[in-house]
Amino acid sequence: MSLLLLYNFGTNQKSVPVTLKVAVSGSGNKILGAVDSFAINVLGINAAVFYQQYFVSLGISRNKTVVVAITVASTALFSLTKLVSKILSFASISTVSVSKAVSKILSFASISTVSVSKAVSKFISVVSTATNSIVKSVMHYVSTVVSSSTASLVNLPNKLLSVISSSAVSVGRAIGKIIATSAEHMIVVLTNTATHLIGFAVLVTSTPVIQKSFGKFLSILSISSVSILKGFFRTLSFVATSTSNITHSLVKLISVAVSSTVSVIKNFFYSRLLSITSISIASIVKATNKTLLVISTAITSSVNQVKKILKIVSTSTSSLVAEFVKIYGAVALYTFIVPSKKLKATIVKALNLIMTKGQ
Amino acid sequence: MAESFSYKITTESELLTFDFGQVLSASETISTAVCTIIVLNGVDSSPSSMLIGSAVISNQTASQRVANGVDSVTYRLVMTITTSQGNTYVGLGDLDVYTSADVL
Numbered sequence: 393m394s395l396l397l398l399y400n401f402g403t404n405q406k407s408v409p410v411t412l413k414v415a416v417s418g419s420g421n422k423i424l425g426a427v428d429s430f431a432i433n434v435l436g437i438n439a440a441v442f443y444q445q446y447f448v449s450l451g452i453s454r455n456k457t458v459v460v461a462i463t464v465a466s467t468a469l470f471s472l473t474k475l476v477s478k479i480l481s482f483a484s485i486s487t488v489s490v491s492k493a494v495s496k497i498l499s500f501a502s503i504s505t506v507s508v509s510k511a512v513s514k515f516i517s518v519v520s521t522a523t524n525s526i527v528k529s530v531m532h533y534v535s536t537v538v539s540s541s542t543a544s545l546v547n548l549p550n551k552l553l554s555v556i557s558s559s560a561v562s563v564g565r566a567i568g569k570i571i572a573t574s575a576e577h578m579i580v581v582l583t584n585t586a587t588h589l590i591g592f593a594v595l596v597t598s599t600p601v602i603q604k605s606f607g608k609f610l611s612i613l614s615i616s617s618v619s620i621l622k623g624f625f626r627t628l629s630f631v632a633t634s635t636s637n638i639t640h641s642l643v644k645l646i647s648v649a650v651s652s653t654v655s656v657i658k659n660f661f662y663s664r665l666l667s668i669t670s671i672s673i674a675s676i677v678k679a680t681n682k683t684l685l686v687i688s689t690a691i692t693s694s695v696n697q698v699k700k701i702l703k704i705v706s707t708s709t710s711s712l713v714a715e716f717v718k719i720y721g722a723v724a725l726y727t728f729i730v731p732s733k734k735l736k737a738t739i740v741k742a743l744n745l746i747m748t749k750g751q
Numbered sequence: 752m753a754e755s756f757s758y759k760i761t762t763e764s765e766l767l768t769f770d771f772g773q774v775l776s777a778s779e780t781i782s783t784a785v786c787t788i789i790v791l792n793g794v795d796s797s798p799s800s801m802l803i804g805s806a807v808i809s810n811q812t813a814s815q816r817v818a819n820g821v822d823s824v825t826y827r828l829v830m831t832i833t834t835s836q837g838n839t840y841v842g843l844g845d846l847d848v849y850t851s852a853d854v855l
Contacts, residue, residue, distance in 0.1 A: 744768040747842045
């Protein structure tokens with residue numbers, strides 16, 4: 393049985409009840425008494441809101457609409473609250489707001505603000521030319537966000553998240569197996585992404601900031617600053633043309649290639665390999681690695697490195713302070729300074745000093 | 752020029768000894784010994800808390816027990832002694848402190 397939903401749309405009025413009708417083939421129009429098991433198609437030219445009583449009005453939203461499928465095309469404000477549906481689809485040229493919607497599929501296409509809160513969907517797709525905000529959404533499968541402006545994603549447990557934005561992208565506490573964030577122009581901020589990420593890729597032309605990320609793989613390609621704080625990765629790869637900062641990261645493999653300053657601070661890595669290629673300053677402090685390789689054309693500074701193999705190739709000043717290395721090799725083309733402190737851990741303790749005078 | 756003791760792990764408690772045997776004459780003995788400690792590199796707002804008890808005199812040596820310390824800080828022990836012949840000598844000993852995780 394094919395169903396077609398018809399409706400009357402009140403214009404320039406608020407809270408105008410609209411009788412929803414359904415056309416059943418061969419039996420004429422019928423007033424829709426319940427929509428729990430039917431599809432609803434709404435083409436709104438003004439603000440439209442679903443009521444539990446199946447109204448369409450201009451203003452305040454109501455809750456707990458239960459439908460199988462909802463398709464909305466609106467030219468004005470749209471607000472849906474506590475929708476339980478299998479398929480929810482929007483096409484709007486104005487603001488779209490969805491709160492506590494439980495859908496298997498949630499799809500947006502908007503040229504204005506899109507806001508999704510506590511949506512439970514297996515699939516969510518958002519295409520917007522303005523601000524996107526998705527908060528506490530639980531999605532099983534694929535999430536795609538395409539935005540030409542700010543995109544903000546908070547508490548997203550996804551298996552796959554893909555974000556393409558030409559402006560700021562913010563992802564907080566996302567839990568996904570695979571997350572791919574691609575931002576073409578502006579800032580990317582990833583905060584508290586306590587994730588079990590298998591793959592995580594960031595492509596930006598500006599500053600990416602990642603805090604407290606847990607992933608198996610992280611790849612960042614940036615033409616500006618890169619900053620990672622407290623990331624726990626198996627593989628971390630950087631390609632940046634500007635400043636890079638890595639702090640408190642636990643990784644097995646870290647590779648950094650930048651054309652500007654590189655700073656690695658207090659990385660208590662269980663890294664098997666740390667490789668840094670920089671044409672500017674490279675500074676590494678308190679990194680614990682098995683292998684460290686630094687290639688720099690400018691100043692290289694390594695402090696308190698504990699590792700088995702350290703190799704530094706520098707075309708400028710190299711400074712190694714308080715190093716403990718088992719195998720130590722270094723090549724410096726210009727200046728090379730190794731303080732007389734311990735380059736190798738001693739086994740026999742020297743607890744007695746023999747005082748001499750003028751000798 | 753100051754000599755260096757072997758590095759100390761923060762959890763170790765060690766008796767560090769200054770041997771003035773090559774400075775003192777055969778019959779000269781140490782009358783008093785006072786040990787102080789300063790920070791050479793790093794930050795430790797209370798380095799004196801590393802000194803456990805007072806300096807101990809034994810023939811021509813003076814010893815001081817040290818414990819604790821801050822990771823990656825270099826300390827200098829300054830042992831000042833007076834002798835039975837009225838001489839005053841100062842022995843300097845540098846001490847690096849690390850955590851056990853810093854040393855392979």
